[in-house]
Amino acid sequence: MDIDWIGWKRALIDLFFPGDCPICKRAAYLDDVSFACLSCLDEVAWIRGARCKFCGVGMDGMEYAGLTCKNCRERTPLFQGGRSLFHLNPAGRSIIHEIKYQGNKRILEDISFFLERAPGFLDFITGTVLIPVPLHRKKLNKRTYNQSLWIAKALAKEAGISTVVYDCLIRTRHTPSQTKLDREQRQKNMKNAFALKQGTCLDGFHRAVLVDDVYTTGATLDACAKALIDSGFGQVEVATLGHG
Ligand SMILES: [Zn+2]
Ligand SMILES: [Zn+2]
Known part of the structure; x- marks a missing residue:
């Protein structure tokens, strides 16, 4: 039968x-x-072609290594490079919403389809240590999951054994919601909000890539980068699903 x-x-x-x-x-x-x-x-508005070397936002014009967007020119981030998979049009927003607020991890089963649509992203993360942007303990208790950790794990699975996830950052301050703050205020809000967990050892890693769901102003990622750089780890880059 x-x-x-x-x-x-x-x-x-x-x-x-x-x-x-x-x-x-x-x-x-x-x-x-x-x-x-x-x-x-x-x-989804996948980012292909020319983009800012720091935040990964798609840009018009020729593709070259030093291309920098207006935001990153005005305030150069501490991290040295970055990629995003897509711009936040309604389809992209739905993906983020599903993961971040609905706690639906299943969409990340499609990560290989995401990566196919944003050429170069997989190479960018391969062979690195992926460090998720942490939530404060209070927020984690409430939400029960850290979507950035989910994303980092999904990416590492695609990149293979040379890429590892290391959940080594902690949020030391419970920062107020940033949605109503401008860029400058966000930066202030985030100052010294992150630290490395006790006993963190990054020996043997050459590049760290901070992972978050969305790149907004870069203030959060920059504050995370600072914690790594202050600890003596120099090569820090960032990767996010959405940009906008
Ligand atoms: Zn930029
Ligand atoms: Zn559909």
Whole structure:
């Protein structure tokens, strides 16, 4: 007797994960390949081509190594380089929302499809130590998960054994929400908000890449970079899913 394994698998997925595509909100796993519809992933504003060397924002014009956006020119970040996968258009926002606020890790099962759509990103993180931006203990207790750690783990899985995740930063201050603050205020708000966990050892690593869900002003990532640089670790870069 032929057993319809695919049918069974779908039925089980239906039962345990009544999951819909986070972008169009329809059942999307029926193609049996990805969690989000591939056609919906094509609506995401993937960053290809020319981009800022620090924050990774996509830019018009020629691709060259030293290209720097206005924000990063006005205030040069402490980290030396960065990449983002996509700009925050509505489709990209849906992905972030799903992970960050719905606690839906499953969209990260599609990370290989993300990486295919943003050339060079995988090379950028390969062979590095990925360090997730931490949440303050209070926030972590409330949310129960750190989405940046999820993202770092998903990226490391794709990059292979030369890439490791090291959850070595802590947030020493419970900082007020930043959503209403401008760039300068964010920077002040973040000052000395991070430190390395006791016993952290980065010997043997050449490049550290800080991982966060979204790049907004870069203030949080910069404060994390400072904690690493102050400890004597020089080569710090950043990687985020979204930019905007
Ligand atoms: Zn969809
Ligand atoms: Zn920039």
